[in-house]
Amino acid sequence: MADFEPKIVAFVCNWCTYAGADLTGTSRIKYASNVRIVRFPCTGRIDYMLLMKSFDEGADGIIVSGCHPNDCHYTSGNFHARRRWIMVRSLCDFIGIDIRRIKFSWVSAAEGAKWADIVNTTVSEIRELGPYNDYKKVAKRPLKEVSHG
Amino acid sequence: MSKIGVFVCHCGENISATVDCVKVAETAGRYEGVTFSVDYKYMCSDPGQSIIKNAIIEKGLTGVVVASCSPRMHEPTFRKACAEAGLNPYMCEMANLREHCSWVHEKGEATTEKAIDLVRILVEKVKYNQSLNAIKVPVTKTALVIGGGIAGIQASLDIANAGHKVILIEKDPSIGGHMSQLSETFPTLDCSQCILTPRMVEVAQHPNITLYTYAELESLEGFIGNFKAKIRRKSKSLDEKICTGCGLCTTKCPNKKIPSEFNEGLGTRTAIYVPFPQAVPNKPVIDRIHCTYYIKGKCRICEKVCPTQAIRFDQEDQIVETEIGAIVIATGFAVKQTDFFPEYGYGKYPDIITGLQFERLASASGPTLGEIRRPSDGKIPEKIVFLACAGSRDEAKGIPYCSKICCMYIAKHAMLYQHKVHGGKSYVFYMDIRAGGKMYEEFVRRAIEDDGVNYIRGRVSRIYEKNGKLIVKGADTLLGGIPVEIEADMVVLATAGVANEGAEELAQKLHVSYDSYHFFAEAHPKLKPVETNTAGIFLAGACQAPRDIPESVSMASGAAVKVAGLFSQDELTREPLIAVVNRQAAPVYSSCVGCFLCVSACPYQAIEKEEIKNRNGEVIKSIAKVNPGLCQGCGTCVAFCRTKSIDIQGYTHEQMYSEVMALLNEY
Numbered sequence: 001m002a003d004f005e006p007k008i009v010a011f012v013c014n015w016c017t018y019a020g021a022d023l024t025g026t027s028r029i030k031y032a033s034n035v036r037i038v039r040f041p042c043t044g045r046i047d048y049m050l051l052m053k054s055f056d057e058g059a060d061g062i063i064v065s066g067c068h069p070n071d072c073h074y075t076s077g078n079f080h081a082r083r084r085w086i087m088v089r090s091l092c093d094f095i096g097i098d099i100r101r102i103k104f105s106w107v108s109a110a111e112g113a114k115w116a117d118i119v120n121t122t123v124s125e126i127r128e129l130g131p132y133n134d135y136k137k138v139a140k141r142p143l144k145e146v147s148h149g
Numbered sequence: 150m151s152k153i154g155v156f157v158c159h160c161g162e163n164i165s166a167t168v169d170c171v172k173v174a175e176t177a178g179r180y181e182g183v184t185f186s187v188d189y190k191y192m193c194s195d196p197g198q199s200i201i202k203n204a205i206i207e208k209g210l211t212g213v214v215v216a217s218c219s220p221r222m223h224e225p226t227f228r229k230a231c232a233e234a235g236l237n238p239y240m241c242e243m244a245n246l247r248e249h250c251s252w253v254h255e256k257g258e259a260t261t262e263k264a265i266d267l268v269r270i271l272v273e274k275v276k277y278n279q280s281l282n283a284i285k286v287p288v289t290k291t292a293l294v295i296g297g298g299i300a301g302i303q304a305s306l307d308i309a310n311a312g313h314k315v316i317l318i319e320k321d322p323s324i325g326g327h328m329s330q331l332s333e334t335f336p337t338l339d340c341s342q343c344i345l346t347p348r349m350v351e352v353a354q355h356p357n358i359t360l361y362t363y364a365e366l367e368s369l370e371g372f373i374g375n376f377k378a379k380i381r382r383k384s385k386s387l388d389e390k391i392c393t394g395c396g397l398c399t400t401k402c403p404n405k406k407i408p409s410e411f412n413e414g415l416g417t418r419t420a421i422y423v424p425f426p427q428a429v430p431n432k433p434v435i436d437r438i439h440c441t442y443y444i445k446g447k448c449r450i451c452e453k454v455c456p457t458q459a460i461r462f463d464q465e466d467q468i469v470e471t472e473i474g475a476i477v478i479a480t481g482f483a484v485k486q487t488d489f490f491p492e493y494g495y496g497k498y499p500d501i502i503t504g505l506q507f508e509r510l511a512s513a514s515g516p517t518l519g520e521i522r523r524p525s526d527g528k529i530p531e532k533i534v535f536l537a538c539a540g541s542r543d544e545a546k547g548i549p550y551c552s553k554i555c556c557m558y559i560a561k562h563a564m565l566y567q568h569k570v571h572g573g574k575s576y577v578f579y580m581d582i583r584a585g586g587k588m589y590e591e592f593v594r595r596a597i598e599d600d601g602v603n604y605i606r607g608r609v610s611r612i613y614e615k616n617g618k619l620i621v622k623g624a625d626t627l628l629g630g631i632p633v634e635i636e637a638d639m640v641v642l643a644t645a646g647v648a649n650e651g652a653e654e655l656a657q658k659l660h661v662s663y664d665s666y667h668f669f670a671e672a673h674p675k676l677k678p679v680e681t682n683t684a685g686i687f688l689a690g691a692c693q694a695p696r697d698i699p700e701s702v703s704m705a706s707g708a709a710v711k712v713a714g715l716f717s718q719d720e721l722t723r724e725p726l727i728a729v730v731n732r733q734a735a736p737v738y739s740s741c742v743g744c745f746l747c748v749s750a751c752p753y754q755a756i757e758k759e760e761i762k763n764r765n766g767e768v769i770k771s772i773a774k775v776n777p778g779l780c781q782g783c784g785t786c787v788a789f790c791r792t793k794s795i796d797i798q799g800y801t802h803e804q805m806y807s808e809v810m811a812l813l814n815e816y
Contacts, residue, residue, distance in 0.1 A: 005259075009809060015682060016662070022219045025248030033254040033263050037245070038270065038808050039220075041726065041800055044750075045784025050809060057813035070657045073683070074783035075752040084788065109682065110664040116253070 006060040006126040008035045010119075011050070013043045013077070016067035016108050023112030031116035032123040035063065042066065044077025048088045051102065056135045061101045061126035063118065068106040078106070100125060101132060151182035151276045154210040155268060156201055157246070158192035158217030164246050167256040168264045173216065173246075177268050182276055184208055192217050193226055201227065202234035210236060212275035216244040216268045222673075237280035239725070239799065242271045266812055273811035277803040283722035284777055288374040289474040290716045291316065295366055295655070298326020300690025300701040301479035302348050307709030308477075309357035313716050316471060317352065318364040318380055321410075323428035324349050326481055327691075330411060330505060332512035332519070334698060335561045336592035342427060342514065349429040363434055367468060369658055370753075372781060373685030374474045374721045382467040386421075386435035392459035394431045398451035399423060407439045409516075413506040415524055416516035421451045421460075425514060435460075475685045475712045478669055479705060480655065482691035485540045485548075485644040493539075493612045493642060499525040500619060501612060501640045504558055511565045521569050523639050530573065530638030533566055534621045535559045536609055537579040540645035548645045550666065553695040555643035556583045560593045562641060563602040576603045576635055578623050586697070605633060612640055646695040661686055669693050679708040687711050726799035727780040728755075728787060730773045741772040741794035747786035748773065755779035756786060 012018050018039050024031065040046055043066030051062055064085065072078040085104050092099050103122045107115045155177040159165035170188040178186035185208045191197050192215055204210055213236065215227045220243040228238035244267040254260040290313050294305045297319030305317045317324070328334075329349075331341035352358055367379040402419035409418040411425045418424075420440040421433045441448040442462060452460040484505050488496030500523045502510075509515040510522065523530055537559050541552040556579070563575045582604075584590040596602045607630070609623040618636040625633050648667035656663040661681040662670040669692050672680040679687050687708035690701035715721070732739050738761050748756045759774035773795065775786075784797040796802055 007813065009812065018219075019221060019662075019682070022221055022245075022248040025219070025252035028252055030255065031253055033250075033259045036263065036266050036270070036812055037249055038805070038812070040784065040805070041797065042783040042785065045787055045797065045800060047788045047802070047805075050805060053806065054809055054813065057810055059813055071662070073660050074781055074785065075660065077752070077783045077785045080750060080785050080788070108665075109662045110670060 004127055004131060006034050006123060006131070007058060008061040008063060008119075008122060008126060009054050009059050010035050010037045010063040010065065011040055011043075011046050012037055012063075012107075013066040013073075014039055014041050015073035016071065016106070017065040017115065019109035020107040020111045020115045023109065024115045025112075027112045029113055029116045031119045034123050035119045042072065042074050042077035043081035044072075044074065046081060048084060051088065055097060055101075055132060058132075058136070060129075060132045061103070061122055063103045063105065063122055065103075065105045065107045065115075065118065068108055071108060096134065098129060100129060151212055152184045152208060152210050153180075153182050153212040153214060153272055153275055154201070154204045154208065155183055155186040155272065156192055156197075156204075156213065156215045156217075157186070157188040157268070158197070158215065159188065159190045160217060160247055160251075161190065164217070164251040167251045167254060167260050168246060169261040172261055173264050173268060176265050177214075177216075177272065180269065180272050183272060185210065193223050198226070198230040201230050205231060205234035205236045211240065212278060213241040214244055214268060214271045214275055215241065216246045216264070216271075218247040219243075219245045219249070239281040240275065240278050242275045242278065244268045244271045266815070269815065270808040270812045273807040274804045277801060277807055279798065281725040281798055284725050284727070285720045286374055286723055286778065288716060288718060288721055289376075289472045290314065291471070291473045292475045292477060292712050292716075293318070293366075293376070293378055293471075293473045294477045294479060296326070296479035296481055296690075296692070297321075297324030297352075297360075297362065298479060298481045298690060298701075299328040299345065299348075299698055300481070300692075300696075300705040301326070301477070302352055303702045303705035304477045304479055304689050304709045304712075305352055305358055306348065306355065307706050308712050309355050311709070311713040311716075313357065313713065315358045316361065316380070316473065317358055318361045318366065320363070320365050321424065322363050322385070322422075322434045323424050323430070324352060324360070324362060325425075325427075325429070327505070328698060329425065329427070330413070330512070331508045332515070333561065333565060335557045336586070336588040338561070338564075340513075342512075346427045346429075349427070353429045360430070361469070362430060364469075366655065366658060369476075372723070374715070376473045376476065376685065378471050378473055380469040380471065382469060384437075384464040384466050385432075386437070386461055386464050387433060388459045388461050388464075389430070389432055391457045392432045393457055394423075394433075395456065396423065396433070397454050397456065398460070399433055401450050401454045403448065403450060404439060404441050407436065412509045412516050413503065415502075415506055415509050427514075475687065475715050476659065477687045477689050477705070477708045477712060478655070478659065478661070478681075478692055479689040480649055480652065480692040482646045482695060483649050484646055487642060487644070489540060489546075489644065490642065492610065493536075493640070494614070498612070498614055498619060499523075500530075500638065501642065504555065504562065504641060504643045507562050507641045511562070511569070519569070521566055528638070529570055531570075532574045532635065532637045533576070534609075534619075534635055534637040534640045535563055535575065535577045535643065536640065537577065537643050538608070539642035541643075542580060546645070548647065548666070551583060551695075552643070552646040553583070554646065554697045557586070557589055557592065557697065559641075559643050560584075560596040560602070564596045564600050567600040567602060574603070576605060576637075578605050578607055578609050578621075580606070580608065586699075607633065646691065649692070652692065659683065659686055679704055679711060685715065724782065724799075726782040726797065727777055728775045728782065728784065728795055728797045730775060730795050738770050739772045739794060740792050742792055743771040743773070744791065745773060746789050746791070747795055750785045750789040752783065752785065753779050753781055755781070
């Protein structure tokens with residue numbers, strides 16, 4: 001799996017992790033280019049059906065990251081996200097999605113280096129695990145023809 | 150049919166050095182719905198913005214994607230440009246090619262591929278953007294200033310002088326902060342209290358300022374222009390209206406051995422006390438932890454001697470609820486104590502003191518009335534050693550940053566010592582002398598050249614006591630690292646300036662960010678140094694990073710201008726990125742089934758029950774309804790809703806799913 005480049009989607013909150021990833025940029029810390037950031041107002045907004053959809057659409061790994069506990073810009077969104085994550089985690093485990101493919105973390109606006117670190121670790125871990133093929137195996141369809149918009 | 154314009158910025162070379170911007174623009178131009186795409190050196194410049202505006206007008210664009218820096222930087226710029234060309238500003242999205250791509254990856258195919266993906270997902274998102282109108286909210290023209298040190302005082306005075314009401318809260322019994330403890334100030338050597346106390350008095354007498362000392366913020370709700378604060382006024386055990394401040398109680402209090410916080414433990418105070426003679430307000434408080442009556446239930450001497458019967462032993466804390474429009478945080482800093490340093494005796498040698506303790510010794514209002522005397526035996530030290538960078542710039546101590554003020558105050562301390570103790574010898578151990586500032590370098594040179602302070606470049610490894618002397622062992626790195634040993638009578642540690650205890654808790658109450666050292670985080674390190682990421686909350690002084698007095702004052706005035714600017718408007722516009730419950734035609738009315746899970750999820754109590762009635766006034770359905778004035782747009786309710794009936798404008802299900810699907814279909 002050495003030449004496999006994993007596709008990783010990151011769902012991050014606007015106030016902490018998005019800003020933290022901005023700081024990684026302003027600090028010019030280099031990290032693997034496999035991750036694509038999708039901005040949400042808060043981790044509490046992240047609908048976990050979107051995680052399932054991401055795997056369906058061909059993601060190999062997912063990062064969900066927001067403010068540290070107690071630091072949420074909206075008081076408690078990250079707690080809701082965490083609570084929901086604990087449930088989704090067992091669900092994923094139960095239905096056979098390797099939970100190592102989903103990284104849940106807290107990255108504050110001041111933790112630019114931590115963001116780079118999380119991306120790099122996730123990329124190398126997913127590289128070890130190989131591509132996520134389960135959906136493709138059961139539902140054969142030409143992915144490119146899926147229409148949207 | 151969408152007509153989307155894609156505008157790819159080179160950001161000089163910041164993006165184009167690693168990303169092939171021409172290719173990004175070309176590829177984007179081929180996407181369905183994209184009718185115009187272009188790359189340009191500086192999109193945010195006037196000509197750059199004109200390209201966007203002209204394209205909107207000439208091509209009749211329905212959506213715009215600007216691929217440049219972080220939206221946290223320039224989203225308002227580009228939204229405004231769109232609005233000026235007649236496009237709804239919320240039809241504009243930004244792809245973050247700089248902070249999230251070009252700056253963090255090496256030049257190459259993969260980096261350009263990523264940039265293309267980032268553009269594509271926003272092209273798909275913007276297809277589902279809706280025209281939105283900013284929400285207008287009123288502004289409460291009262292500011293809350295937290296912390297009554299020099300920064301808080303300056304901010305309060307500036308806001309009050311601009312004609313607005315200010316509530317200033319201070320946790321201690323008097324305002325004044327650290328500046329009131331200082332003896333003289335660098336680089337002019339003027340007396341700190343002489344320049345500060347007139348301002349303290351001005352605060353107390355200003356008609357626009359309400360001063361609550363011995364008070365702390367209990368909680369905060371709301372948003373810019375419309376905050377609701379609860380302030381806890383701790384019980385002073387005193388009726389301030391009756392008390393004349395005669396001070397008889399403080400002279401008669403039998404409990405006289407309490408270490409004085411104002412004198413940094415070098416002097417004592419009574420249980421009922423005024424922290425220092427120039428305190429504002431100059432009225433005592435009872436320290437209930439040390440007061441004999443509260444401990445043993447007997448004494449009440451202060452009550453007996455009080456000529457106006459102002460003592461109130463049964464007084465309780467009072468919660469003041471108030472509406473405010475803006476907040477200035479000016480809570481200052483703390484210094485590490487000597488017990489933080491095992492190598493310098495864990496604080497067990499009384500003659501090793503902190504810089505702040507030295508200020509009290511050198512101050513005319515201090516415990517020695519300005520004479521430099523050792524805390525242990527009151528002798529005048531013949532040899533004194535000052536240690537710069539005690540804790541600061543020391544990764545091993547967890548304080549890698551420079552505390553900034555120490556180089557200057559050490560030069561001042563050594564100078565004051567030389568002026569007060571004729572024939573005394575002073576030594577300064579330093580790593581580097583950082584004297585950037587107007588007249589600062591000249592001040593340090595004066596200490597070395599005119600006052601004969603011996604500066605030794607090197608660090609001190611150990612200090613221990615031997616025959617009544619403090620043996621300071623260090624090295625002189627300018628002489629090749631030769632060992633230096635000084636038998637000193639007294640040692641002053643310029644201990645690191647750190648965030649206040651409780652800064653993290655306050656940040657969480659206010660929902661503002663803080664850095665890894667627990668200093669409050671500014672919104673932008675260069676361009677928004679006094680703003681926080683939370684609109685309407687500003688920073689002043691050393692709560693943001695170590696700051697000296699002129700910097701704290703400048704920041705405070707800066708924050709005050711921001712507040713005054715905010716208060717110059719009668720109405721504010723707020724981002725319309727809020728939740729809405731869908732509505733449909735009868736007989737469904739809404740897909741909401743009225744489970745009201747969203748009500749329990751909402752942190753702002755912004756969701757209410759709405760009853761839909763028929764012509765006869767009978768309730769036929771209960772559904773959720775979002776109060777747009779209260780909703781802050783977190784979207785927690787959206788993820789909670791099982792019937793997908795509530796959605797958040799700007800981050801709708803359609804938009805987010807389109808982003809993810811667009812990304813992965815071609816990724």
